[in-house]
Amino acid sequence: MLSHVFGRRYFFGAGAEDGVDELVTGVIEAEYQSKWERNKYVGVSLVGKTLAVMGFGKVGSEVARRAKGLGMQVIAHDPYAPADRARALGVELVTFDEALALADFISLHMPLTPTTSKMLNDESFAKMKKGVRIVNVARGGVIDEEALVRALDSGIVAQAALDVFTKEPPPLDDKLVMHHNVTVTPHLGASTTEAQEGVAIEIAEAVVGALKGELASTAVNAPMVPAEVLSELAPYVVLAEKLGRLAVQLVAGGSGVKSVKITYASARTPDDLDTRVLRAMITKGLIEPVSDVYVNLVNADFTAKQRGIRLTEERFLLDGSPESPLEFIQVQIANVESKFASAMSETGEISVEGKVKDGIPHLTKVGSFQVDVSMEGSLILCRQVDQPGMIGTVGSILGEENVNVSFMSVGRIAPRKHAVMAIGVDEQPAKETLKKIGEIPAIEEFVFLKL
Numbered sequence: 001m002l003s004h005v006f007g008r009r010y011f012f013g014a015g016a017e018d019g020v021d022e023l024v025t026g027v028i029e030a031e032y033q034s035k036w037e038r039n040k041y042v043g044v045s046l047v048g049k050t051l052a053v054m055g056f057g058k059v060g061s062e063v064a065r066r067a068k069g070l071g072m073q074v075i076a077h078d079p080y081a082p083a084d085r086a087r088a089l090g091v092e093l094v095t096f097d098e099a100l101a102l103a104d105f106i107s108l109h110m111p112l113t114p115t116t117s118k119m120l121n122d123e124s125f126a127k128m129k130k131g132v133r134i135v136n137v138a139r140g141g142v143i144d145e146e147a148l149v150r151a152l153d154s155g156i157v158a159q160a161a162l163d164v165f166t167k168e169p170p171p172l173d174d175k176l177v178m179h180h181n182v183t184v185t186p187h188l189g190a191s192t193t194e195a196q197e198g199v200a201i202e203i204a205e206a207v208v209g210a211l212k213g214e215l216a217s218t219a220v221n222a223p224m225v226p227a228e229v230l231s232e233l234a235p236y237v238v239l240a241e242k243l244g245r246l247a248v249q250l251v252a253g254g255s256g257v258k259s260v261k262i263t264y265a266s267a268r269t270p271d272d273l274d275t276r277v278l279r280a281m282i283t284k285g286l287i288e289p290v291s292d293v294y295v296n297l298v299n300a301d302f303t304a305k306q307r308g309i310r311l312t313e314e315r316f317l318l319d320g321s322p323e324s325p326l327e328f329i330q331v332q333i334a335n336v337e338s339k340f341a342s343a344m345s346e347t348g349e350i351s352v353e354g355k356v357k358d359g360i361p362h363l364t365k366v367g368s369f370q371v372d373v374s375m376e377g378s379l380i381l382c383r384q385v386d387q388p389g390m391i392g393t394v395g396s397i398l399g400e401e402n403v404n405v406s407f408m409s410v411g412r413i414a415p416r417k418h419a420v421m422a423i424g425v426d427e428q429p430a431k432e433t434l435k436k437i438g439e440i441p442a443i444e445e446f447v448f449l450k451l
Contacts, residue, residue: 048072052103055110056081070146078275083257100127111292112139125151131158140165149175239361242277242375249449252337260298263330265316328355340447342383343367369411369420388421401433
């Protein structure tokens with residue numbers, strides 16, 4: 001049931017507690033009056049306003065297309081969106097902070113990942129124009145709901161339209177649901193007759209395609225890989241996913257991930273090394289941190305193709321005993337900018353390399369810098385001037401903030417020149433802690449990565 005009380009919207013399902021209907025009836029009788037008060041419902045024109053589309057995938061692109069038709073200026077933020085697709089729609093890709101500062105309207109279309117969780121928070125709202133309007137039809141967790149209430153109360157956010165919540169259904173006394181400047185719907189998503197028919201057709205087409213032997217993105221039965229092969233490759237499978245996950249987090253955005261090269265160094269011949277699982281896990285690492293798609297051995301190649309990612313594989317044949325399946329795996333992403341300039345190779349790609357040591361995945365190279373760190377927990381990479389006391393200085397800052405360091409490794413070009421320090425941490429440091437590290441005079445750049 002949907003009741004209107006002075007512009008407020010209340011949703012109650014069939015399972016609502018006894019007395020709710022009576023309560024709403026009482027509220028309506030007490031507060032609702034049959035008045036023709038047009039001045040209470042004065043809106044704003046969309047023409048000439050700036051819409052920031054946060055998440056420029058399939059849905060975000062369609063929203064942008066329609067907004068352009070309404071006469072809006074459209075910008076978008078998505079670190080992994082191709083710039084050519086945005087240009088084709090007349091959309092400018094911008095940074096997250098630029099999107100917040102320029103937008104009159106913000107429409108959210110990103111998945112809920114560790115990176116996007118509570119992406120709109122007190123700090124984000126403080127960077128927005130006063131009077132901004134927000135639409136969230138993505139996932140409830142991408143907004144800090146308490147922070148949104150504060151932004152509404154202060155006038156930073158003039159209105160919000162929410163189809164999703166952190167907890168669904170929200171409590172009856174939820175502050176957002178009760179707020180005068182909020183319109184809510186009960187996670188309707190694709191709840192239209194046409195959308196339901198579309199899903200049915202999609203399922204039917206997927207079944208027909210599978211029967212024809214075509215790639216199926218939703219298949220659950222992966223191709224048979226011999227158990228002994230899986231057992232031998234197990235630690236390398238973990239290494240492959242973590243290298244993909246690390247590499248994509250180093251992408252600064254703008255052009256999107258389009259070209260990925262994977263190099264396997266092994267003493268085994270191609271016939272003796274099945275890389276399907278490794279390629280799939282690298283794809284999984286590249287895609288899952290920035291989407292809500294689940295990638296497996298079956299749909300990895302299909303998913304990469306759908307997203308316009310071209311993966312190429314190269315074998316580097318080594319001399320020696322083929323007892324170990326692989327010496328190292330290298331992942332390179334071409335034609336992108338990096339959040340950490342030192343991760344760029346001499347030929348201009350983001351490049352990370354790793355190997356398995358004693359059954360544990362290790363990161364052994366970042367860009368041109370040799371390191372040796374276990375790929376567990378999270379990682380801080382710092383480029384610094386190579387000088388005494390740096391390990392102790394950074395370690396002290398982390399220790400003062402109760403962040404436990406699991407390992408440290410320093411790779412350098414030459415003594416007293418430049419070096420890259422890799423620091424493994426058990427907990428995610430607070431922003432202020434990372435800021436202190438960045439303020440150390442000898443630190444030239446740093447980045448925090450979740451493995």
